[in-house]
Amino acid sequence: MxxxxxxxxxxxxxxxxxxxxxxxxxxxxxxxxxxxxxxxxxxxxxVNSLGYNNADWKNSIISQLNNFQHLSNIFTNNSTVSLAKKLCELSGMSKVFFANSGAEANECAIKLARKYSFNKYGEGRGTILSLKQSFHGRTLATLTATGQDKFHNYFFPFPTGFNYATANSIDDLQEKLTSDVCAIIMEAIQGEGGVHPLNKDFVLATCKLAKEKDILIIFDEVQCGIARTGNLFGYNTFNVEPDIVTCAKGLGAGLPIGAVLCNEKLSTTFQPGDHGSTFGGNPVVCAGASSVLNQLCNTNSYSxxxxxxxxxxxxxxxxxxxxxxxxxxxxxxxxxxxxxxxxxxxxxxxxxxxxxxxxxxxxxxxxxxxxxxxxxxxxxxxxxxxxxxxxx
Structure with missing residues (x-):
């Protein structure tokens, strides 16, 4: 056979x-x-942001493997904390949660946004607004957040609390910003939707509206983040400051990782027991991801x-x-x-x-x-x- x-x-x-x-x-x-x-x-x-057989990346992983391959998150380890520090310092964000994939990172972002809104405004303000032609993952929640009808089949019933606006139409987005919306999620470049960069004026207007209404801005940087666009993140092109950023793919350079970054406003939203991931922050994967940041996230590499x-x-x-x-x-x-x-x-x-x-x-x-x-x-x-x- x-x-x-x-x-x-x-x-x-x-x-x-x-x-x-x-x-x-x-x-x-x-x-x-x-x-x-x-x-x-x-x-x-x-995913393979460093190609194949990259020496520094491999050596970083092997060095960590020689110590230990996994710890539960009740123990602290240098590899995971070091990566979190690097991500925060590079991005200007406040804190990080580690997961295993882009879909998991987006799930976490949805939960983080909803808890922030619940804590401040109570029930009835948990809708996530995404853009048509977007793609956010294959779990039931992230599939529902995905703004493409071809993915919305077979898997009924879908979770509630999602709506969609037309990308680059501020009028449509403004119409969809109803009182139940807690966050807007968007990709700087809609990859699976056909490689469509968002219009800068649309992004600036969206962020301005969101700030006025205390609606959180989530940038899904799973595909276009970690130097892919010639910046740390795709949203850096727009000179905006999101509340939540998700990344994955190129951060791991071939090993599974997802990361959720939040600003200071959200830094204490999650409390022990609110969220978790058995393999999230795996020290071997984090050691490799630190090598990725060291090699790719600098001015020369961006150029x-x-x-x-x-x-x-x-x-x-x-x-x-x-x-x-x-x-x-x-x-x-x-x-x-x-x-x-x-x-x-x-x-x-x-x-x-x-x-x-x-x-x-x-x-x-x-x-x-x-x-x-x-x-x-x-x-x-x-x-x-x-x-x-x-x-x-």
Whole structure:
């Protein structure tokens, strides 16, 4: 029985997998069982921020493993506290809660916002307002917060206390800011929704309205956070100060982690017993995440990420490819909208040694490792341009 046959036999049929078996990775490359090399413009859907076999990241993990792999959260350890300190100092936020994924982080953010509102205003003010075309996770609450109808099927009944406004429409958002709303959650760039950056004027107006009504602002930075856009977080582009920030994916660089950051106003909202996570703040994962912050979250790294993102954008646009309708995004979180089927481009790129993602039927999504070299970017672009030119 082949590996693919075993996959079909033993794994639930939840993913549309590509027909290659990965053997190992190095830098920005993956190699299959036949030793065919692939340039990776996916980084595990934005997770492998340092690519593969990054020495400092591996050594940080191994060093922690040599001490202990896990403690319950009734014990304090240096690895977890050190990461919390770094995140707070880099972001200017007050406190952190660690979870295991972006969905868990967003669940925590929802609970934190609702408790703050309950403590101050009592019952009846717990609605979370999200944006249409957003994506916030696959748990029942975060799935409900996701503003895409295609995800709202089969799993009824959904939790109550959620509503949706049209992204970049301040009039619609203002209409939805009813007296029961406690928080607004949004992504600086709607990744799963097609790689759509929010309009700065919309974000500024939304934050102003929210502040006037003591409605909390939550930025879901699960995909676009941790240097992905050329800033620590995507919301830094707007010069706003959220109340709650969630992150995951690139923070772990391949190991599962989620984090929720809050400002001083919310720093004492949670009390012992209000929330928890058995594996949250795992010291091994936190040791690796500290290495990520040390390597990526600095001015030089941000400049390099911005440069490589511009290189990708300008290369695609300057080729005047008939199939390309738009190239959008920030840093190394980019979407290429095409007049065609993005899954066909993905498969053709795979055949030619390049791994890309999709975001819907007509958007090619690019999320390379953040430390990818300029040479590897150019090599990958040659393949992508060739495939786009040959599309029929």
């Amino acid at each position: 082949t590996l693919f046959e075993e996959e079909n036999k033993y794994l639930m049929n939840t993913y549309g997998t590509l027909p290659i078996e990965i053997d190992y990775g190095q830098g920005s490359y993956l190699f299959d069982k036949n030793n065919k090399k692939y340039i990776d413009f996916t980084s595990g859907i934005g 390099e990420i911005i440069f490589k993102g511009k290189l990708i954008k300008e290369t695609i646009l300057n080729k005047n490819l008939e199939i390309v309708k738009d190239v959008r995004g920030l840093g190394l979180m980019l979407g290429i909208e095409i007049d065609g089927d993005s899954s066909i481009i993905q498969k053709k790129a795979l055949e030619n040694g390049l791994l890309v993602l999709t975001a819907g039927k007509n958007v090619i999504r690019l999320l390379p490792p953040l430390n990818i070299s300029v040479e590897d970017v150019k090599e990958g672009l040659k393949i992508l341009v060739k495939v786009l030119k040959e599309y029929k």
